[in-house]
Amino acid sequence: MKQSNDKPSALNHLDNDIQTKTEESRRALSGMLFATLAMRGRQTTVADKSLPLTILSGFLGSGKTTTLNNLLTTDHGIKLAVLVNDFGRINIDSALIESKTDDMISLTNGCACCAVSGDLTKTLIELTERKEVPEAIIIEASGIADPNGIAQVALSNPAIYLDGIITVLDAENLVSQTSSDHTSGTVIRQIQAADILLLNKLDIVNSQVRTQILEYLEQHFAQKVIIESLFGEVPISALLGQSKSPKVKYFPIEGSHHADKFESVSFNVKQPLDRNKLNLLFDALPPKIIRAKGVLLLSDNVNNRVAYQRVGGRWSYSDMGAWINDDAESNIVFIAPKGSVELLELESKLMACCV
Amino acid sequence: MSKSKVTVFTAKNILTMDPGRPEVGAVAVLDGKVLSTGSVESMSPWLSQYDWELDETFADKVILPGFIEPHSHCWMSAGFMALDFIGPLPWPGRNGINKPVEDCDAIFEYLREADKREKDPLKPLVAWGYDEAKQGGNIDRDALDLINPTRPIYIISWAPHLLYMNSAALSLSKVPEKTQDPHIKFYEDGRLKGIVTEPEAVSFAIAPVMQEISDASGVTGLKFMASIANRAGVTTIADLMFGVLDFDTELADHSAATEDPSFPVRMRLTPYAAALNAKFGDDAPKFMDTLKAKETNELFFGGIKFMSDGSYPLMGSLVGFPGYLDGTNGQPGDSNLAELMKPFWEAGLQLHCHANGDLAIDLTLGALETLQKQHPRFDHRFTVEHYAMSNQMQARKLKSLGGIASVNNYFSHFRSLLHRDHAYGPDRSETVGRLGTLEKEGVIFALHSDYPQVVVPMLPLTAVYAAVNRVAEDGKTVVAPDECIGVARALRAITIDAAYILGLETKLGSLEQGKFADFTVLEQNPLEVDPKSIKDIPIWGTVKGGEKFEAQE
Numbered sequence: 001m002k003q004s005n006d007k008p009s010a011l012n013h014l015d016n017d018i019q020t021k022t023e024e025s026r027r028a029l030s031g032m033l034f035a036t037l038a039m040r041g042r043q044t045t046v047a048d049k050s051l052p053l054t055i056l057s058g059f060l061g062s063g064k065t066t067t068l069n070n071l072l073t074t075d076h077g078i079k080l081a082v083l084v085n086d087f088g089r090i091n092i093d094s095a096l097i098e099s100k101t102d103d104m105i106s107l108t109n110g111c112a113c114c115a116v117s118g119d120l121t122k123t124l125i126e127l128t129e130r131k132e133v134p135e136a137i138i139i140e141a142s143g144i145a146d147p148n149g150i151a152q153v154a155l156s157n158p159a160i161y162l163d164g165i166i167t168v169l170d171a172e173n174l175v176s177q178t179s180s181d182h183t184s185g186t187v188i189r190q191i192q193a194a195d196i197l198l199l200n201k202l203d204i205v206n207s208q209v210r211t212q213i214l215e216y217l218e219q220h221f222a223q224k225v226i227i228e229s230l231f232g233e234v235p236i237s238a239l240l241g242q243s244k245s246p247k248v249k250y251f252p253i254e255g256s257h258h259a260d261k262f263e264s265v266s267f268n269v270k271q272p273l274d275r276n277k278l279n280l281l282f283d284a285l286p287p288k289i290i291r292a293k294g295v296l297l298l299s300d301n302v303n304n305r306v307a308y309q310r311v312g313g314r315w316s317y318s319d320m321g322a323w324i325n326d327d328a329e330s331n332i333v334f335i336a337p338k339g340s341v342e343l344l345e346l347e348s349k350l351m352a353c354c355v
Numbered sequence: 356m357s358k359s360k361v362t363v364f365t366a367k368n369i370l371t372m373d374p375g376r377p378e379v380g381a382v383a384v385l386d387g388k389v390l391s392t393g394s395v396e397s398m399s400p401w402l403s404q405y406d407w408e409l410d411e412t413f414a415d416k417v418i419l420p421g422f423i424e425p426h427s428h429c430w431m432s433a434g435f436m437a438l439d440f441i442g443p444l445p446w447p448g449r450n451g452i453n454k455p456v457e458d459c460d461a462i463f464e465y466l467r468e469a470d471k472r473e474k475d476p477l478k479p480l481v482a483w484g485y486d487e488a489k490q491g492g493n494i495d496r497d498a499l500d501l502i503n504p505t506r507p508i509y510i511i512s513w514a515p516h517l518l519y520m521n522s523a524a525l526s527l528s529k530v531p532e533k534t535q536d537p538h539i540k541f542y543e544d545g546r547l548k549g550i551v552t553e554p555e556a557v558s559f560a561i562a563p564v565m566q567e568i569s570d571a572s573g574v575t576g577l578k579f580m581a582s583i584a585n586r587a588g589v590t591t592i593a594d595l596m597f598g599v600l601d602f603d604t605e606l607a608d609h610s611a612a613t614e615d616p617s618f619p620v621r622m623r624l625t626p627y628a629a630a631l632n633a634k635f636g637d638d639a640p641k642f643m644d645t646l647k648a649k650e651t652n653e654l655f656f657g658g659i660k661f662m663s664d665g666s667y668p669l670m671g672s673l674v675g676f677p678g679y680l681d682g683t684n685g686q687p688g689d690s691n692l693a694e695l696m697k698p699f700w701e702a703g704l705q706l707h708c709h710a711n712g713d714l715a716i717d718l719t720l721g722a723l724e725t726l727q728k729q730h731p732r733f734d735h736r737f738t739v740e741h742y743a744m745s746n747q748m749q750a751r752k753l754k755s756l757g758g759i760a761s762v763n764n765y766f767s768h769f770r771s772l773l774h775r776d777h778a779y780g781p782d783r784s785e786t787v788g789r790l791g792t793l794e795k796e797g798v799i800f801a802l803h804s805d806y807p808q809v810v811v812p813m814l815p816l817t818a819v820y821a822a823v824n825r826v827a828e829d830g831k832t833v834v835a836p837d838e839c840i841g842v843a844r845a846l847r848a849i850t851i852d853a854a855y856i857l858g859l860e861t862k863l864g865s866l867e868q869g870k871f872a873d874f875t876v877l878e879q880n881p882l883e884v885d886p887k888s889i890k891d892i893p894i895w896g897t898v899k900g901g902e903k904f905e906a907q908e
Contacts, residue, residue: 018489019773021513022442023669023810026435028515029483032558033434036565037572038600060683086687119599142686144670148516151554156565162555181776182681189514279535314553316536 017185024189028149035121035156045129049161049318052136053154054240057190058168059177060143063200065090067168067234068140072111076236079110081127081134085142087115120153128159136163136240144186148193161318164311166239167194171201174213195312196290197226198234225290225312235262238290238335262290265343266333267350272299273330277353282308282315288340294332295320299355308332361385361407362901363395368880369418372851372865382418383407384872387652387900392866412903416895417880419846420865421590421873422815423853425761426740426803428596429622430605433576434568436583436807441465442484442513445828447812449583452769456484459492462510463502470503479524481564483511494519496549509564518557520549528560573604577612585619586906587814588875588894593857595660595707595740597624602634602642606649613653619897619904621873623655623857625707628695631659640702652871652900657858658705658738661696662688663722664715667743667763667787668770668810670778672712674744679778685712692722700726705736705858707761711743713783720749723756733757738856741805742793744783750796760800761856762848764788765811768821771834784834790822790848791838801853802845815849819881820890822848842882842889874898 058064068082073096084090087105090113098106105113112134116123120139127134139154141147147165154160167190170177177183191197197217202210217226227234275298285292292310296317305320305328332350334341363383370378371392383390383398385405391398395409440446441456456462462485469480480503485494499508499521507524511517520528525547530539532547538556540548551560584592598605605624612618626646631639646656665671665686672685679685688709689695696706710719716739723737737758743766753760766787774784793800802822806813820826822845827834854864862871876895884892896906 018442018444018486018513019777021486022444022446022484025483025511025513025515027669029438029511030432030435032515032561032565033568033572034431034600036569037431037434040569086690143683146514148514148554152515152558155554155558180681182679182778193516314537 020185021189024146024149028146028152031121031149031153032156035153038121038125039156039158042125042129045131046133046159048158051128051133051160052163052240053151053160054136054138054163055141055147055150055154055165056138056168057141057145057147057150057165057193058143058198059170059173059183059187059190061173062143062168062170063229064140064143064168067198067200067229068113068138070233071138071236071239072107072113073109074236075109077109078236078240079132079135080112080138081136082111082113082138082140083116083120083123084113084140085116087113120150121156124154124157124160128157138240146186146189146193148189151193163240163309164195164314165193166196166198167191168198168200169213171199171205171209171213175209175216178216191221191224194224195314196239197221197224198239199226199228202228223287223313225287227290235335237264238262262335263338263341264333264335265341265346266331267347269297269330269332269350269354271354272297272302273350273353274299274355275301281349281353282310285310285334286340287313289334289336291335292332294330296330296332297328302328359385359405361390361402361405362410363398363402363407364410364413364418364874364898365395366413366416366418366876368882369866370420370846370880370882371867372420372847373867379866382866382872382874384901387872387902389866389868389870389872391868413876413895417877418866418898419588419875419877419881420850421863421871421897421899422588422849422875423591423593423801423857423859423864424584424587424589424803424806424813424815425593425801425853425856426595426763427592427806427813428808429577429580429592429594430572430608431596431599432807433580434572436579437481437568437571437576438511439465439469439480439482440484441482441510443486443489446484447807447810450586451812451814451817456490458490459494462490462492462494463498466499466502466508470506470508473506476506479507479509479527479564479567481509481511481568483515484513485510485519486513496521496525496547499524499549507563509561511561515561516552516554516557518551518560520551520560522549525549527563530560573608574612577608578615578618581612581618581620582907584813585897585904586894587812587816588877588897589620589813589815590873590875590897590899591621591623591854591857591859591863593623593625595625595658595709596627597656597660598626598630598634602626602630606646609654610649613651616902618653619899621653621655621863621871621899623657623859625656625658625660627660628699629689632695637698640699640704643702643704655857655859658707658736659696659699660740661692661706661708663692663708663710663719664688664712666809667711667741667766672744672779673714673718674712674779674783675714675717680776680780681778684714688715688718692718693725696722696726697729700732700735701730703732705738707738707740709740711741713744713746713749716742716745716749720752720756720758723758724752727756736856736858740803742789742800743787744779745786745789745792747789747792747796750789750792750798753793754796754798758798759856760793760798761803761853762788762790762793762800763805763809763811764790764802764822765804765809765818767825767827767834767838768817769811769828771825772827772829772832786835786838788821789835789838790840790845794840794844799852799855800848801856802848803853814890816877816881816892816894817890818849819845820886823886823889826887842886846881872898872901 851864
């Protein structure tokens with residue numbers, strides 16, 4: 001172990017961390033400027049703020065790749081574009097691969113995995129100018145990156161909105177990572193930036209470590225939503241929001257062992273809802289609710305569909321334009337660990353928002 | 356007989372970098388080129404052939420061949436440099452390294468001065484680097500309005516997902532007065548507080564600033580960067596990332612800027628291989644012919660750029676055993692280097708390969724070795740760019756394969772202590788930029804800054820200071836003193852040897868007959884001052900093609 005005193009350097013840990021933070025910031029700002037330059041005169045083939053972006057963050061070895069492999073190959077019906085630094089560690093069953101080039105693997109399920117060779121901005125522009133635009137984008141952040149910086153750069157593309165930041169944590173090594181000078185700054189920033197913490201490798205730690213980690217997270221990051229995963233498998237419905245494409249999708253809880261742990265509760269409300277009352281309800285939802293999403297019929301905007309998204313403690317509305325071929329009515333789904341949502345209570349609160 | 360006018364510049368010392376006549380007192384210029392060096396008396400056989408005039412502006416100064424910055428990124432970085440830095444640590448600015456801004460009061464002081472300095476009352480003032488944890492204080496709308504309520508003022512925190520704005524900025528960014536968005540902050544009385552948080556809200560609020568900065572890029576940005584170079588004594592800049600956004604736009608901007616007679620530097624552009632391949636496919640190597648046809652005396656094209664790892668200060672270098680202190684390692688660069696390089700190598704082009712860590716240098720040398728086996732070449736000038744963390748045998752191998760090095764040796768002065776316990780560990784960080792070994796092994800090398808992509812300034816005299824002293828950032832510690840080189844060699848590395856690396860050694864880098872009359876004018880002689888004060892030598896400015904460019908603030 002390292003010596004605690006007698007540091008040869010004139011710079012202490014705090015200064016090191018400021019240095020790192022500043023360089024992260026510099027990288028993000030440069031990236032944003034570069035993206036602004038690159039976007040000039042560009043026409044995306046999709047509407048503004050219509051493509052959901054999920055950033056998958058996490059320190060080296062935390063299990064991001066396993067999670068990505070699952071996202072790519074699970075049969076969820078969503079056309080995902082997954083952006084990774086290099087293909088090397090992505091491991092997809094060859095039967096699922098439709099075609100492969102130097103920088104893209106296309107899968108038979110409509111998903112694609114793209115290698116970002118250095119320039120995220122360009123890759124995103126190419127994706128949003130394609131004829132076949134994906135329904136959701138996932139970016140794998142490098143192990144040492146601050147996901148907020150990546151979000152900032154990606155959001156310079158007007159087609160994209162931020163659906164959520166998911167930080168994968170390595171249960172086996174989290175304690176040492178957050179106590180080492182060399183890694184704590186990075187790991188803590190990744191946790192702070194997250195909407196959802198995905199706690200990996202819980203299956204291989206003993207109960208003492210498990211308790212220690214949960215207490216640590218409870219003490220320092222009480223507001224964060226935590227999903228415990230087994231063997232990198234997680235319910236996709238919890239990780240991804242809904243596509244804003246006209247055919248709105250709800251993701252059912254898939255796979256038997258997820259169904260044991262998570263549940264989704266959906267409501268259909270025919271009467272228009274009052275925005276102010278809903279605001280209060282949505283603000284007061286318990287942090288246990290990992291995700292909520294839906295299309296709303298609001299009394300002050302009855303001609304248009306309004307999308308509602310909640311990830312972690314963050315939520316927003318967005319206007320999706322006029323109702324097309326749909327019945328004008330509200331549909332909302334809440335996803336939470338099994339048994340943590342009072343179904344009846346939620347339903348009565350929601351009904352109380354009707355005009 | 357020609358009636359062209361000759362100008363004879365005299366100076367206290369003129370260091371020519373011509374080993375046959377290293378130090379002279381006068382240099383005669385004809386048509387922007389060196390006609391003769393020596394004394395007014397010795398060059399009389401020439402002077403009797405022309406009308407000539409004496410220019411004694413530099414009579415008490417020292418002239419060197421114009422400094423060459425062989426690796427920088429002007430076009431894509433100009434916008435970024437327009438931002439003011441207010442963070443709590445030393446940072447490269449427009450005039451070298453800015454001092455840390457200690458606390459919130461000092462930030463306000465800085466902003467008041469910046470506000471006074473800018474004559475256009477509506478031009479937004481954008482500063483970044485505020486670290487509340489370290490600098491304290493309360494920055495919000497009311498505090499910023501005290502500086503100036505009508506000029507938009509934006510403060511970006513060190514993490515660029517916190518943005519502070521005054522009233523004018525709030526209205527420029529059209530931040531809604533009423534919203535349920537939790538990332539837009541309000542005072543208790545319901546007024547906007549001028550603080551927005553998190554990527555989505557910040558992206559929205561910062562958009563007008565980014566647009567304004569991107570509008571000010573291009574030719575304006577290049578002129579801004581050239582003025583920074585001029586103050587540093589630089590007369591030629593190489594940009595090693597040409598075409599990263601769009602070849603046509605970048606080419607048009609560089610042509611327009613360098614055609615302007617008031618533009619104080621020559622430029623040499625190196626296209627990035629990945630961008631070339633994306634645009635031209637198999638025809639990529641031929642694009643250099645198109646570019647060469649567009650060359651002027653002020654704008655050159657040469658070399659193809661490759662990457663073999665990530666950034667040194669952003670801790671992306673690939674290193675060998677045992678990796679970083681925390682057990683991780685850096686990011687890979689281009690995959691299949693030799694394969695990627697092959698068509699350009701076989702087309703007879705020069706290759707520049709970015710390599711910071713020793714593992715990346717191994718990959719780079721391995722690629723060069725493969726290329727030499729398949730298609731041997733002489734005088735190919737394959738250049739390892741940065742050459743930050745190397746071992747002694749890599750210098751020998753580089754030599755044996757005929758390669759050369761463009762070294763970012765500023766790191767020994769700015770980062771060598773930091774990285775002892777940050778990523779790389781003492782062994783690699785202290786020996787960063789092994790110029791002594793390169794010299795011993797007979798490798799030709801240049802010194803570069805990579806400005807402003809890494810955390811060092813573009814100041815060739817500081818590079819010389821770093822090369823000869825290897826004093827670390829604390830101003831005391833000497834790191835790996837055996838890797839120091841002498842002043843004379845270090846000066847070659849920012850002039851003639853840098854020109855050699857750019858393939859421009861017949862035109863630039865020394866004061867010899869027929870070369871461009873590009874000078875750096877100093878107040879003191881770097882060969883005579885205490886080597887520890889080389890970086891503090893005042894710079895009068897430059898001469899490009901016989902035209903004087905006095906450094907302007």
